[in-house]
Amino acid sequence: MEERHREILQRNRTSVVKDLDPSNIYDHLLEKGVFTQDMIDEIKSSGTRRDQARQLLRDLETRGSRAFPLFLLCLEETGHHSLVELLQAGAPPVHLQPVKPNQAIHPVLQPLPVLSPMDVVKQKKDNTPVYPIQRPSTLTYLCFLFCGWSPQSYKMDAAPCGHCLIINNVEFEPQSNLSNRKGSNIDCEKLERRFKALNFIVEVKTNQKHSQIKRELSALSKKDHSQYDCCVVIILSHGTDVSHNRFPGAVYGVDGHYVAVQNITNYLNGQHCPSLQGKPKLFFIQACGGDEKDTGFEVSPDEVKPSFGEKDDQTDAIPMSSSSDSLSMSDEPDARATLPTPSDILVSYSTFPGYVSWRDAQAGTWYVETLDRILEENVATVDLVTMLMMVNNEVSQNSAKGLYKQMPGSFNFLRKRLYFQNQA
Numbered sequence: 001m002e003e004r005h006r007e008i009l010q011r012n013r014t015s016v017v018k019d020l021d022p023s024n025i026y027d028h029l030l031e032k033g034v035f036t037q038d039m040i041d042e043i044k045s046s047g048t049r050r051d052q053a054r055q056l057l058r059d060l061e062t063r064g065s066r067a068f069p070l071f072l073l074c075l076e077e078t079g080h081h082s083l084v085e086l087l088q089a090g091a092p093p094v095h096l097q098p099v100k101p102n103q104a105i106h107p108v109l110q111p112l113p114v115l116s117p118m119d120v121v122k123q124k125k126d127n128t129p130v131y132p133i134q135r136p137s138t139l140t141y142l143c144f145l146f147c148g149w150s151p152q153s154y155k156m157d158a159a160p161c162g163h164c165l166i167i168n169n170v171e172f173e174p175q176s177n178l179s180n181r182k183g184s185n186i187d188c189e190k191l192e193r194r195f196k197a198l199n200f201i202v203e204v205k206t207n208q209k210h211s212q213i214k215r216e217l218s219a220l221s222k223k224d225h226s227q228y229d230c231c232v233v234i235i236l237s238h239g240t241d242v243s244h245n246r247f248p249g250a251v252y253g254v255d256g257h258y259v260a261v262q263n264i265t266n267y268l269n270g271q272h273c274p275s276l277q278g279k280p281k282l283f284f285i286q287a288c289g290g291d292e293k294d295t296g297f298e299v300s301p302d303e304v305k306p307s308f309g310e311k312d313d314q315t316d317a318i319p320m321s322s323s324s325d326s327l328s329m330s331d332e333p334d335a336r337a338t339l340p341t342p343s344d345i346l347v348s349y350s351t352f353p354g355y356v357s358w359r360d361a362q363a364g365t366w367y368v369e370t371l372d373r374i375l376e377e378n379v380a381t382v383d384l385v386t387m388l389m390m391v392n393n394e395v396s397q398n399s400a401k402g403l404y405k406q407m408p409g410s411f412n413f414l415r416k417r418l419y420f421q422n423q424a
Helices: 003-011 015-020 028-030 037-044 050-062 067-077 081-088 117-123 138-145 182-197 209-223 262-264 366-380 384-396
Strands: 163-170 200-206 230-236 250-252 259-261 281-286 313-315 345-349 358-359 409-412
Touching: 003 015, 003 067, 015 050, 015 081, 028 037, 028 067, 037 050, 050 067, 067 081, 163 182, 163 209, 182 200, 182 230, 182 366, 209 230, 209 259, 209 281, 250 262, 259 262, 262 345, 262 358, 281 366, 345 384, 366 384
Parallel strands: 163 200, 163 230, 230 281, 281 345
Antiparallel strands: 250 259, 313 358, 345 409
16 A cells, blocks of 8 residues: 555544444455455454454555555445545545446456556547556546456565574585685674564574574474464575576585575475465575676666675675485375465575675675665565565676676565565
C-alpha cells in the first residue's frame, strides 16, 4: 500500500473501527482478491466487531497498491457511504459504482503490462490524461484491475515475521587453500541489523564447516514455522560453480568442502519443510559463482554513473567443480502437494553464475552494501523483486580496479509480491 493511503487509514482509524461492519464486507474483499479466505478467517477469529475492524485495517496495509481503492469500492457497494467520503477526503477522487453481474468486464488476456492501461490510450495519441496505476479514476479501470489477473501479496504481518539464519564464513582452515574473507563481518553486521529491523528472529553462525552448514539448515527445516510468514537464509562465503539441475552454484565451508545451492534450498522446500508450504523462502548468496572476471562492454555515457571500487577489492571465487554434493533426501514427487516443490523460493545471487563477486576488505561486498541500503531506503513502499532489480542496476555500475564488473541476479519462483514489514 502506498504510504499516503496508509496514512489516511491510520488518521481515520478510530472512525472506521467505530462505523465499519466487517461482516458485510468480507465477501466483497474476497471476490476482488484483496484478502484470501484464510486471511478473512483469521480476521473473523480476532474477536468482537471492533477487534475484527482493527485487524482488517492492519492487514489491509500489507496488501499492495490496489488495496486502498478496492477497499473504497467495497465500502461503496456495502453502503458505507460516510466512510467512503471520509477516506476520499485525503485521497485523489475515486468514482465508484456498484458492480452489477451483467456489467462484468472481460479484458483481453495478455501479460501484465508494465505501464498502466491508461498509457495504452496515450499511445493511440488520444488526449485522455494519463494517471499512475495507483490512482484509478474510473470504475472501468478498477474493474480491469480485479477482473483481470494481477499478482497478490504474501501475508507478511506475523510478529515476528520468521526466522533468518546467517552463515558467515570468514576464517578458512589452512588445508582448504581458501583465503580468509576480510570484510565479511561488516556484511554480517549490516544484514543482522537489517533483518532484525524487518522483524525477523536472526541467528548468526560463524566459520561453519560444510557438515555444520547442513546441520544448521536441517535444524532450521525442522522448526515449526506455522506461526510465521517467511524464512530467510543468508550465506556469506567463498563459492564456485557446480553442475546442477535447478539452482546454480555452491558455497564453501571453512574446511574447503562445498554445499550446492540447490541442496541448500531443498531443506526448506514444500516437500521437506511442510510448515513453510505456500510461504516465501528467501536465500541470499554472497559468494562467487565461478572464477571468470567480467570486463563489461562499452555503453553510452548516459547509461551509467561512474563508480569505482577500491584497491582492496577481493573476490570470493574458486574454480568450477564438476562433482556433486547431493542431499540424502528422496527425489520422489509429493503426491499430496498442490504446488510445485520449488514454488515460493527466491535465490538472490551476488553475481551472475560463473563469475566472481567483489569484496572490499574495509567496506564489505558491493552486493551486501547495496542490498542493505536499498532495503533501508525503499522497504516501506517497494516489493522485494523490484528492490533486487534496483540492487542489480547499482552494482552493475561499479568497477573493481577500474576494470572489472559484477552483475547480481535472482532465480525467482515466488508466486506473489513480497512486502517486508517496516518497523521504522
